[in-house]
Amino acid sequence: MKQPTTPSAPRSRNRRPLIRRVLVRPAGALSLGWLVLLTVATLAAPLLTTHGPLDQDLGHVLSGPTADHLLGTDNLGRDLLSRLLFGGRSTLLAVGEALAVFLALGVTLGLASGFLGGWVDWLTVRTADLLFALPGIIIVLVVLSVFPGNLHAAMITFGVLGSPGIIRILRSQTLGIREELYVAAAKVAGLTRQQILRRHILPRLISTVIVQAALFAAIVVTIQAGLGFLGLGAQPPDPTWGGLVADASQALDRAPWMLVPSGIPLVLTVLALGSLGDAVRDAATEGWSVSRMTAPTDAPRTVRDDRRPAGTVTTNSTRSGTSALLSVRNLSIDIGGVPVVQEVSFDIAPGETVGVVGESGCGKSVTSLGILGLVPGGGRVAQGQVLFDGTDLVASPAARTQVRGTGIAYVSQEPMVALDPMFTVGRQLGEAVRRHERCDRREARSRVTELLDMVNIPDPAAVAGRHPHQLSGGMAQRVAIALALAGRPKLLIADEPTTALDVTVQAEILTLLRNLQADTGMAVLIVTHDWGVVADLCHRAVVMYAGQVVEAADVEEMFARPLHPYTAGLLAANPHRAREGEPLPTIPGTVPAPRDWPSGCRFAARCELADDRCAEPVTLTEPAPDRLSRCVRSQQLLAEGTS
Amino acid sequence: MTQPPLLDIKDLTVEFRQGRRTSPLRAVDTVSLSIAPGETVGLVGESGSGKSTIGRAVLGLNRVHSGQVHFEGRDVTHASSRLRRGLSARLQVVFQDPYSSLNPARTIGQTLAEPLLAHGKPRKQEMRDRIAEMLSRVGMPADTADRYPGQFSGGQRQRIAIARALMPEPRLVICDEPVSALDLSIQAQVMNLLADLQRDLDLSYLFIAHDLPVVRHLSHRIVVLYRGQVMETGPAATLYDDPVHPYTRTLLAAVPQPDPTAQRARTAQRGTATTVSAPAPAGCVFAHRCPHAVDLCRRERPPLLPLPDGRAAACHRTAELHPHAKARQSQPHTVRKHS
Numbered sequence: 001m002k003q004p005t006t007p008s009a010p011r012s013r014n015r016r017p018l019i020r021r022v023l024v025r026p027a028g029a030l031s032l033g034w035l036v037l038l039t040v041a042t043l044a045a046p047l048l049t050t051h052g053p054l055d056q057d058l059g060h061v062l063s064g065p066t067a068d069h070l071l072g073t074d075n076l077g078r079d080l081l082s083r084l085l086f087g088g089r090s091t092l093l094a095v096g097e098a099l100a101v102f103l104a105l106g107v108t109l110g111l112a113s114g115f116l117g118g119w120v121d122w123l124t125v126r127t128a129d130l131l132f133a134l135p136g137i138i139i140v141l142v143v144l145s146v147f148p149g150n151l152h153a154a155m156i157t158f159g160v161l162g163s164p165g166i167i168r169i170l171r172s173q174t175l176g177i178r179e180e181l182y183v184a185a186a187k188v189a190g191l192t193r194q195q196i197l198r199r200h201i202l203p204r205l206i207s208t209v210i211v212q213a214a215l216f217a218a219i220v221v222t223i224q225a226g227l228g229f230l231g232l233g234a235q236p237p238d239p240t241w242g243g244l245v246a247d248a249s250q251a252l253d254r255a256p257w258m259l260v261p262s263g264i265p266l267v268l269t270v271l272a273l274g275s276l277g278d279a280v281r282d283a284a285t286e287g288w289s290v291s292r293m294t295a296p297t298d299a300p301r302t303v304r305d306d307r308r309p310a311g312t313v314t315t316n317s318t319r320s321g322t323s324a325l326l327s328v329r330n331l332s333i334d335i336g337g338v339p340v341v342q343e344v345s346f347d348i349a350p351g352e353t354v355g356v357v358g359e360s361g362c363g364k365s366v367t368s369l370g371i372l373g374l375v376p377g378g379g380r381v382a383q384g385q386v387l388f389d390g391t392d393l394v395a396s397p398a399a400r401t402q403v404r405g406t407g408i409a410y411v412s413q414e415p416m417v418a419l420d421p422m423f424t425v426g427r428q429l430g431e432a433v434r435r436h437e438r439c440d441r442r443e444a445r446s447r448v449t450e451l452l453d454m455v456n457i458p459d460p461a462a463v464a465g466r467h468p469h470q471l472s473g474g475m476a477q478r479v480a481i482a483l484a485l486a487g488r489p490k491l492l493i494a495d496e497p498t499t500a501l502d503v504t505v506q507a508e509i510l511t512l513l514r515n516l517q518a519d520t521g522m523a524v525l526i527v528t529h530d531w532g533v534v535a536d537l538c539h540r541a542v543v544m545y546a547g548q549v550v551e552a553a554d555v556e557e558m559f560a561r562p563l564h565p566y567t568a569g570l571l572a573a574n575p576h577r578a579r580e581g582e583p584l585p586t587i588p589g590t591v592p593a594p595r596d597w598p599s600g601c602r603f604a605a606r607c608e609l610a611d612d613r614c615a616e617p618v619t620l621t622e623p624a625p626d627r628l629s630r631c632v633r634s635q636q637l638l639a640e641g642t643s
Numbered sequence: 644m645t646q647p648p649l650l651d652i653k654d655l656t657v658e659f660r661q662g663r664r665t666s667p668l669r670a671v672d673t674v675s676l677s678i679a680p681g682e683t684v685g686l687v688g689e690s691g692s693g694k695s696t697i698g699r700a701v702l703g704l705n706r707v708h709s710g711q712v713h714f715e716g717r718d719v720t721h722a723s724s725r726l727r728r729g730l731s732a733r734l735q736v737v738f739q740d741p742y743s744s745l746n747p748a749r750t751i752g753q754t755l756a757e758p759l760l761a762h763g764k765p766r767k768q769e770m771r772d773r774i775a776e777m778l779s780r781v782g783m784p785a786d787t788a789d790r791y792p793g794q795f796s797g798g799q800r801q802r803i804a805i806a807r808a809l810m811p812e813p814r815l816v817i818c819d820e821p822v823s824a825l826d827l828s829i830q831a832q833v834m835n836l837l838a839d840l841q842r843d844l845d846l847s848y849l850f851i852a853h854d855l856p857v858v859r860h861l862s863h864r865i866v867v868l869y870r871g872q873v874m875e876t877g878p879a880a881t882l883y884d885d886p887v888h889p890y891t892r893t894l895l896a897a898v899p900q901p902d903p904t905a906q907r908a909r910t911a912q913r914g915t916a917t918t919v920s921a922p923a924p925a926g927c928v929f930a931h932r933c934p935h936a937v938d939l940c941r942r943e944r945p946p947l948l949p950l951p952d953g954r955a956a957a958c959h960r961t962a963e964l965h966p967h968a969k970a971r972q973s974q975p976h977t978v979r980k981h982s
Contacts, residue, residue: 181744185738185744185807187704189735189758189761189807192724203748203749204748505689514910531827535906536906536910555903573830574827575831575860576856577901578860583835587831590796590828
């Protein structure tokens with residue numbers, strides 16, 4: 001789209017101006033076209049029509065469109081086109097006046113109130129609340145009775161009365177933006193308040209302001225027409241759009257046509273304002289409101305010839321002798337039509353702990369959720385099997401529902417999300433217990449205490465009576481684990497269960513998981529990016545990169561002798577293994593987004609060992625017993641490691 | 644070698660009001676530390692230890708309750724906004740969250756230009772060159788300046804945030820958990836970048852983090868905080884390899900080693916206790932979690948005492964538990980060593 005070759009001035013934007021970006025949108029072009037046409041036509045009204053707005057032609061009253069009167073005439077034979085155009089002047093003026101007052105008050109006070117806080121905020125919010133309580137239209141009518149026929153006074157009043165809405169909206173947004181780190185960074189950079197407001201706060205509010213302004217303008221058009229209809233604006237015989245509708249409604253039975261030229265422009269103008277607001281908002285923010293999933297990289301999209309290259313190891317040969325509790329077979333998951341996990345296979349034996357390791361964007365979490373049929377973001381399992389105790393959970397949604405909680409339980413990274421803030425710990429656990437076991441209240445209660453005891457909560461009875469917000473992070477994670485244990489699962493899937501916790505609390509939770517496993521014999525699938533956690537807890541580890549399994553092995557073997565360059569690089573980048581005074585070994589570059597996955601080895605672009613063979617799809621091979629690697633050099637790595 | 648410290652914090656105390664009735668929360672409690680030119684001081688602690696608050700107080704983003712902050716020999720504890728604007732050229736910050744620290748509605752070029760605006764308007768061409776130079780220094784392509792933050796990954800954004808901090812050629816950069824939100828391979832890249840920049844530009848860092856191995860790798864000295872108080876401080880290698888304070892030892896023992904054999908040996912010894920947060924009213928703040936706590940620990944707050952090997956620890960039982968690191972003096976002492 002835009003690919004500047006030279007660094008340009010910081011202020012200049014190397015892209016089309018806003019107006020062009022609005023005009024390329026059909027809605028923007030149409031609505032802006034209508035409003036411009038209307039403005040030009042009303043301004044040039046004397047040139048466009050030979051009849052004055054007050055000229056009566058009593059020979060042609062209530063006529064339809066003719067060559068002389070393009071839009072027909074009213075009950076006094078006045079030309080409707082002329083009245084429409086001259087009347088439009090007062091409508092546009094009214095919109096301009098009310099909007100100016102609305103924006104001047106609303107933006108200034110909204111920003112000041114949110115950014116400055118203190119008494120400015122207090123006074124503004126109280127005044128705004130007071131104005132909210134006033135019935136706007138009645139105040140406008142009062143003003144009109146004090147200044148009869150003075151539409152300017154009415155519109156300024158209406159602008160003032162409309163401003164509290166935008167003040168409150170902008171205030172609350174500003175309050176949020178004020179806490180953003182980039183505002184703190186701007187303060188540290190030495191920017192003044194005004195500079196921060198202009199550079200950081202206003203640009204974030206601009207879309208809200210535009211939408212609010214467009215909505216308000218549309219309301220003003222209808223209000224102004226309403227006043228004209230009631231004869232409260234410009235006094236007859238001066239033309240107003242509202243007055244035209246009033247005239248038309250009186251002649252409805254004799255000349256229904258009259259309603260068309262008087263009503264349609266009104267409706268079109270209101271619609272145009274609304275859709276122009278949307279178009280401008282979209283155009284103003286299109287540059288930066290890029291969703292993270294689809295962040296474009298300029299690399300050309302490679303054509304993938306996927307669908308299982310020949311010779312792929314389609315079954316996980318590790319532990320083929322033992323009967324696996326969970327057996328994932330060629331699991332592929334798409335989100336939004338883009339494959340994010342491809343042909344992942346691994347087994348978990350009863351009582352075993354398997355770690356899924358990798359950086360963000362490699363598909364570890366999606367894989368773990370896919371096992372439960374809970375693919376996020378509207379994704380779906382595209383192919384493959386998830387065999388749990390011999391039943392395929394992908395093929396049978398009923399089995400999947402059955403197995404959740406009782407067969408497979410899930411613990412997430414953020415315990416507070418797993419717990420409902422509305423209910424006490426005891427009530428939530430009790431609900432889970434009764435869902436899984438037939439028991440009365442008392443039995444359920446004793447089971448709740450037992451569960452809390454299992455997760456080493458010191459005073460189970462007291463904790464059961466607390467709400468989630470009264471728990472510390474570590475305590476909440478213990479409760480979340482207790483909740484997962486309620487159905488006596490055979491497999492616990494834990495997605496980064498300790499990432500959000502302090503290191504001392506993490507150690508406690510890891511110990512807890514290990515002890516629980518020893519006591520209950522359940523298997524654990526733990527998703528993590530922390531090699532320390534893998535070393536602490538896991539028997540086996542599966543390393544994922546860009547949606548694929550790149551290595552799988554027993555942890556001792558893997559740590560001692562990684563057979564994939566990605567595993568080796570990730571292990572070396574750990575600051576634990578750093579040598580004093582030397583830079584950390586790094587892997588250059590980043591994990592490619594799913595859209596940019598190459599057809600060959602997905603790690604090749606970051607790999608020191610890459611050669612011509614890596615441009616071809618690389619299959620998962622078994623260079624040593626119970627070890628899998630997706631690297632053309634795995635044999636060589638094996639030999640180097642042992643020598 | 645008595646180079647005056649670049650940053651000198653003395654008895655810093657920061658309190659947060661928690662509503663009208665309750666007494667204020669003391670987030671930072673009489674903390675003293677100093678940073679020499681070209682030095683990195685690591686500030687370690689768990690959540691709620693007050694480590695980020697110290698950084699924010701130095702930057703003037705949090706109000707200081709008592710104590711002093713001296714920067715380049717000047718008292719900046721309650722600096723006016725005008726003085727702050729002057730300081731901004733030499734005192735900068737990199738925040739943890741690379742998503743919140745860049746305004747999504749402004750191009751990278753606009754963001755990078757900002758630190759220079761406070762010091763008069765440089766000419767356009769000059770600004771453009773400086774931005775291009777800074778971007779290439781942090782390893783970003785030149786066309787970055789015209790793009791929006793939404794087009795970059797977390798690691799790239801953190802590089803941009805570092806570039807912004809370095810635009811006005813600062814002497815001290817407060818790094819508030821700059822690599823915690825990053826993936827392992829990216830974390831290593833950014834850590835190396837910070838080390839390279841320090842060497843090339845003679846920067847000082849106040850490096851705030853919860854991850855001890857990360858702090859150990861980048862810092863010359865480490866300050867360990869718990870509940871707003873300094874527990875132990877000393878040269879990074881000594882403190883990491885032979886911690887004196889029971890809290891430092893707890894913290895180090897909790898970090899899982901990326902070595903299955905070693906880690907299994909360690910977990911075998913680990914207890915199953917659950918941490919109960921019970922605030923100690925008068926005594927040592929760590930006493931309720933400390934395996935070595937005695938009555939004295941619950942009664943009296945231990946002073947931070949210097950040890951002969953250049954360290955200092957706030958523990959009543961240092962002499963008993965660490966005979967080789969006997970306390971040298973018995974009166975409290977602020978820690979300032981540039982040996």
